[in-house]
Amino acid sequence: MDNIxxxxxxxxxxxxxxxxxxxxxxxxxxxxxxxxxRFYKDMEFGTGGxxxxxxxxxNRINKYTLGRATQGLSNYLIKNIQTEQIKxxxxxxxxxxxxxxxxVVADVFSANNIKVFLFEDLRATPELSFAxxxxxxxxxxxxxxSHNPPEYNGYKVYxxxxxxxxxxxxxxxIGNVNSLDFSEIKFDANDNLIEIIxxxxxxxxxxxxxxxxxxxxxxDRENLKIVFTSLHGTSxxxxxxxxxxxxxxxxxxVEEQRVPNGNFPTVKSPNPEEPEALExxxxxxxxxxxxxxxxxxxxxDRLGVAIRDLDGNMKLMNGNQTMVVMxxxxxxxxxxxxxxxxxxxxxxxxxxxxxxxxxxxxxxxxTKVGLTGFKxxxxxxxxxxxLDFIGGGEESFGYMVGDFVRDKDAVTATLLAxxxxxxxxxxxxxxxxxxxxxxxxxxxYKEHLISITKKGxxxxxxxxxxxxxxxxxxxxxxxxxxxxxxxxxxASTKKNLITGKVTNIDLPKSNVLIYQTAKGTRIAxxxxxxxxxxxxxxxxxxxxxxxxxxxxxxAELDVKIQRIIKEMKLN
Numbered sequence: 001m002d003n004i005x006x007x008x009x010x011x012x013x014x015x016x017x018x019x020x021x022x023x024x025x026x027x028x029x030x031x032x033x034x035x036x037x038r039f040y041k042d043m044e045f046g047t048g049g050x051x052x053x054x055x056x057x058x059n060r061i062n063k064y065t066l067g068r069a070t071q072g073l074s075n076y077l078i079k080n081i082q083t084e085q086i087k088x089x090x091x092x093x094x095x096x097x098x099x100x101x102x103x104v105v106a107d108v109f110s111a112n113n114i115k116v117f118l119f120e121d122l123r124a125t126p127e128l129s130f131a132x133x134x135x136x137x138x139x140x141x142x143x144x145x146s147h148n149p150p151e152y153n154g155y156k157v158y159x160x161x162x163x164x165x166x167x168x169x170x171x172x173x174i175g176n177v178n179s180l181d182f183s184e185i186k187f188d189a190n191d192n193l194i195e196i197i198x199x200x201x202x203x204x205x206x207x208x209x210x211x212x213x214x215x216x217x218x219x220d221r222e223n224l225k226i227v228f229t230s231l232h233g234t235s236x237x238x239x240x241x242x243x244x245x246x247x248x249x250x251x252x253x254v255e256e257q258r259v260p261n262g263n264f265p266t267v268k269s270p271n272p273e274e275p276e277a278l279e280x281x282x283x284x285x286x287x288x289x290x291x292x293x294x295x296x297x298x299x300x301d302r303l304g305v306a307i308r309d310l311d312g313n314m315k316l317m318n319g320n321q322t323m324v325v326m327x328x329x330x331x332x333x334x335x336x337x338x339x340x341x342x343x344x345x346x347x348x349x350x351x352x353x354x355x356x357x358x359x360x361x362x363x364x365x366x367t368k369v370g371l372t373g374f375k376x377x378x379x380x381x382x383x384x385x386x387l388d389f390i391g392g393g394e395e396s397f398g399y400m401v402g403d404f405v406r407d408k409d410a411v412t413a414t415l416l417a418x419x420x421x422x423x424x425x426x427x428x429x430x431x432x433x434x435x436x437x438x439x440x441x442x443x444x445y446k447e448h449l450i451s452i453t454k455k456g457x458x459x460x461x462x463x464x465x466x467x468x469x470x471x472x473x474x475x476x477x478x479x480x481x482x483x484x485x486x487x488x489x490x491a492s493t494k495k496n497l498i499t500g501k502v503t504n505i506d507l508p509k510s511n512v513l514i515y516q517t518a519k520g521t522r523i524a525x526x527x528x529x530x531x532x533x534x535x536x537x538x539x540x541x542x543x544x545x546x547x548x549x550x551x552x553x554x555a556e557l558d559v560k561i562q563r564i565i566k567e568m569k570l571n
Contacts (some may be wrong), residue, residue: 004039008039015182023056037456040526042058043059049157049530051531063101067187070105070141071180071186073139073141074109074186077138087116087138088141089132090140092144093143094298095144098143110442118136119197124203125156132161144156147270147273147298148404163403166376212401213413219423224292225292226290229285232259232261235333238411266280272296273304278293282291285314303399315440321353322399324438326416327391329420344388345367346366348368351537353395353445354522374395422454437549446554447537448561453533474486479521479563481518483497484518485518510526512524542556
C-alpha cells in the first residue's frame with residue numbers, strides 16, 4: 001500500500017494540472033478504497049487497445065495516461081518511420097470526453113512534429129481504419145471504449161495497413177511508453193500540423209463499403225423492411241447513408257436511440273450482444289412487420305442482427321451464427337463469379353464457432369484461425385499478400401468484409417446482412433432458413449458465453465487463480481464425455497489428455513485455455529482484454545436432419561450447455 005500511496009503522491013506535483021491534483025488529494029485524504037485500484041498498475045494495451053474507467057490515476061483513462069501513450073507512440077514513430085513527414089489520423093466516438101481527449105492526442109502528436117488529420121466530429125471506428133490507408137498515414141488512433149459502460153473510455157492504435165498494432169510494433173510502442181515519465185509528455189500543440197477532415201473521407205468510405213458489402217446487382221433491396229438502431233452511437237453518421245446508397249429504401253430508425261449520447265439513456269448496456277439492448281428495435285420491428293433488425297455498438301464495429309424464425313418471431317442471432325451465414329454467402333458469390341482458385345482464405349478466431357471452418361471447407365477454402373481480436377485477422381491479411389481475403393469474423397459480433405478496412409466493420413457488415421436477407425426473401429427463403437440449411441448440411445452448433453466480473457486488484461488475482469487451477473488441475477471429463485485435448489495458448493502447447501502426446505501451437509502466447517472432447521464439445525476460458533472479467537465460451541453440436549427439427553435440437557443443446565455450466569460450478 002505504501003508503493004501505491006507514493007505513486008499517488010507523484011500526481012500532486014506541478015507535472016499535473018490543479019484539477020488532477022485536487023482529485024488525487026481528495027482520494028488520499030479520504031483514504032478511499034478507490035485509491036488502490038487507480039494506482040496499483042499502469043493502464044495496459046489489451047486485445048482492444050487501452051481501455052478503462054475515466055479519472056485521475058495511472059490505471060485510469062485521463063489526459064496524462066493518454067498523453068503518455070501518445071508520446072511513447074510518437075517516439076516510436078520517429079525512430080522507425082523514415083519519411084520526411086510522419087502522418088497520423090484520429091477519430092473519436094460519442095463517449096464523454098472523447099472529443100476533448102482526441103484534441104489532447106492531436107496536440108501531443110503535433111508537438112512532436114507529426115502531421116495530424118483529425119475528424120471534425122464523431123466517426124465510426126471502421127472509418128478510422130479505412131482513413132489510415134486512404135490518407136496514406138503511418139498510424140491511426142480512435143478514442144473509444146466500444147460497448148463498455150458510460151464511465152469508460154479508451155484508445156486504440158492502428159498501423160499503416162489499417163489494422164490494430166500487433167508484434168513487433170505493439171511491444172515496441174509499449175516499451176517506449178513504459179520508459180516515459182509523465183513530465184516528458186509534450187502537450188504544446190503545433191496547430192499548423194493539425195488538419196480537420198470530414199466529408200471527403202466519409203464519401204470515399206461509404207462508396208467502398210457499398211462496393212464490398214454488395215452481393216449482386218439483381219437483389220430486390222426495396223422489398224426488404226429494415227429496422228436500424230445506433231444505440232446512441234456513431235453509426236448514425238454512416239450506416240443510414242450506406243443503406244440508402246446501396247438502394248435500401250424501407251429503413252426505419254429507432255428515433256429514441258438516434259441521437260449520440262455517452263450516457264446511453266435507453267439501455268442498460270450499449271452492447272448489441274445483449275437482447276435487452278435491441279428490445280426497442282425488435283418492438284418496432286414487430287409493430288411494422290420488419291424483416292430484419294440491425295443494432296450497432298457505440299463505435300460501430302460490432303453489430304447485432306435479429307431476424308424472423310420459422311414461426312415469424314424475431315430471433316437475435318449470436319455472432320457465430322451471423323458470421324457463418326455471411327461467410328457462406330460470400331463464398332457462394334465468389335464461386336458463382338468463378339473467383340475461387342485455391343488462393344483464398346477466410347478468417348476466424350480460437351474462441352469462435354468451428355462451423356465456419358466446415359462451411360469454408362465445403363468450398364475448398366482455407367480458414368485461418370488466430371487469437372481473439374480482429375488485429376490478428378488483419379495480421380493474417382498482411383502476412384498473406386499472395387492470397388485473397390474473402391471475409392472473417394469472431395463470436396463477439398464482429399465481421400470484416402474484404403480488406404479495405406482492417407478491423408471489424410459494422411457498416412459493411414450491416415450491408416452484407418441486409419443483402420443476405422433481401423436475396424433470401426426474394427427467393428422464398430429467409431436469413432434464418434439459410435442458417436438452418438447450413439446446420440442441416442453440416443451440424444447444428446450451439447454456443448454460449450458467460451462473463452464473470454472480478455473488479456480491482458483482488459479480482460485480477462482471482463481471475464489468474466481460476467485460470468491457474470484449470471491449467472494445473474485440468475478437467476478429465478465433462479457431461480460424461482472424456483476431455484480429449486487441452487490447448488494452452490500461454491504455453492503454446494496442445495496436449496492429448498488420453499495419450500499424453502504434446503504438440504506445439506504456432507500462435508503468439510495468450511492466456512487462453514481450450515478443452516475439447518472427442519465429440520466436439522468445447523470449453524474455452526480467457527481473461528477479457530478490456531474489462532475486469534473472465535470469459536467462458538461453450539460450444540456443443542449435434543446433427544440436424546431437417547429444418548423443422550431445429551427448435552427441438554437447439555433446446556437439447558441448450559440443456560447440455562446448462563449441465564456443463566452447473567458441473568463446472570459457474571452458475
